[in-house]
Amino acid sequence: MNKTTAGHSPLRVFTVVNARVEASLNFPAALPHNGFVWVACTRKFFDTNLPQVQACLQDLTGHSLVDLHNSDLLSSQLPSRFDFTSHYDMLVFRRLSTRHEDTSLQTDNKPAGYRTSGPAVLRHIDTSPVGFAIFDRVLLTVHPEDCAVRETYATRLLATRANASTSNDPSDTRSTGARGIPDNPADMMLRIVSQMVDGYLDLRRELTRQLDHWQAALLSPRTRFSNWSTLLQARLALHQLDEICEDQRIALQDWTESLNSWPVAATPEGLRAHELLKIRSRDVLEHIDRVVHHVQRLEHSIETAVQMHFNAQSNRTNDIMRTLTAITAIFLPLNLIAAVFGMNFEFIPLLHQSTGFWWTISGMLLIACTLGVVFWRKRFLAQL
Numbered sequence: 001m002n003k004t005t006a007g008h009s010p011l012r013v014f015t016v017v018n019a020r021v022e023a024s025l026n027f028p029a030a031l032p033h034n035g036f037v038w039v040a041c042t043r044k045f046f047d048t049n050l051p052q053v054q055a056c057l058q059d060l061t062g063h064s065l066v067d068l069h070n071s072d073l074l075s076s077q078l079p080s081r082f083d084f085t086s087h088y089d090m091l092v093f094r095r096l097s098t099r100h101e102d103t104s105l106q107t108d109n110k111p112a113g114y115r116t117s118g119p120a121v122l123r124h125i126d127t128s129p130v131g132f133a134i135f136d137r138v139l140l141t142v143h144p145e146d147c148a149v150r151e152t153y154a155t156r157l158l159a160t161r162a163n164a165s166t167s168n169d170p171s172d173t174r175s176t177g178a179r180g181i182p183d184n185p186a187d188m189m190l191r192i193v194s195q196m197v198d199g200y201l202d203l204r205r206e207l208t209r210q211l212d213h214w215q216a217a218l219l220s221p222r223t224r225f226s227n228w229s230t231l232l233q234a235r236l237a238l239h240q241l242d243e244i245c246e247d248q249r250i251a252l253q254d255w256t257e258s259l260n261s262w263p264v265a266a267t268p269e270g271l272r273a274h275e276l277l278k279i280r281s282r283d284v285l286e287h288i289d290r291v292v293h294h295v296q297r298l299e300h301s302i303e304t305a306v307q308m309h310f311n312a313q314s315n316r317t318n319d320i321m322r323t324l325t326a327i328t329a330i331f332l333p334l335n336l337i338a339a340v341f342g343m344n345f346e347f348i349p350l351l352h353q354s355t356g357f358w359w360t361i362s363g364m365l366l367i368a369c370t371l372g373v374v375f376w377r378k379r380f381l382a383q384l
Helices: 003-007 043-048 050-061 067-074 148-165 185-219 228-259 268-341 356-377
Strands: 011-017 020-024 036-042 081-084 089-097 126-134 138-143
Touching (some): 011 148, 020 148, 036 043, 043 050, 043 138, 067 089, 126 185, 185 228, 228 268
Antiparallel strands (some): 011 020, 011 036
């Protein structure tokens, strides 16, 4: 199988049996004797080949997707959500993307995902939904056109298969179960979702670096911050990202709660597999909570920086007004003296004396210096 052709194929099928993984570009004819099947396709392929996909699911599981869930898997605007039937569970989870996708499936003028704006790191972030239909032994995933999530996890899965096949110890189980190849479709779904959440965790460093630069500019007394429109867009983008992560958290919580109603085999292997699903679900939830907490902290940091910026500007304005008031107070007596000697009276003391001018100037300088020293000691003329 050509790797380039497989990477761009709208349909990829992986058959997982213990530590063996077989990849194909065609619908599977039947389920393996002891294992499960992962059918991964693009949203456009799912839309144009829906009857074949439904027939494949009917042959493999004895059941097909309901029409409402078909619409959910085809929608590129649907937020993260969880739903279930008596035969399968359905999860939609929004992943990070770097461009708009699936424009051919849009029914309105909205973009394919939740486009964000603001700093460079936010302007290039988009989100698009990935749909999961989890049967007992079949996992169906519906991806955007670029299938970055599918290809990344498929590469990791095949690499794990290769490592397992080169192991000389048949009892070595490190490449299966919790660390390597998943045990069942639900486990694989959680691993793919965990990979998507890790993308949000990696985003935190870039967001922090961008917004720390703005906070420094807001709090710097030597710069005049004027990029208010971009700052507002960044706050809106962070709020939107917070809503996306909150939808993800609610969807995973509903999934985790549904695990309690699953029938569990009374064997040690069945109990262990069910417990591992709960542990992995809680781990993904914890990662989502970390993203939500970080986004909320960034929102709060921006709001705090803006408030501190305006408080600093207000204090600086008060200092300027205090200094100007002190300077005005110094010149008020001088203006009074000048006004008195400018009156149109014929007889004014010192007016017709040769030393009168110098006595007046000396008095005015003495008053100005005295008031200047007094105001300086009271810190009315402190450096701004």
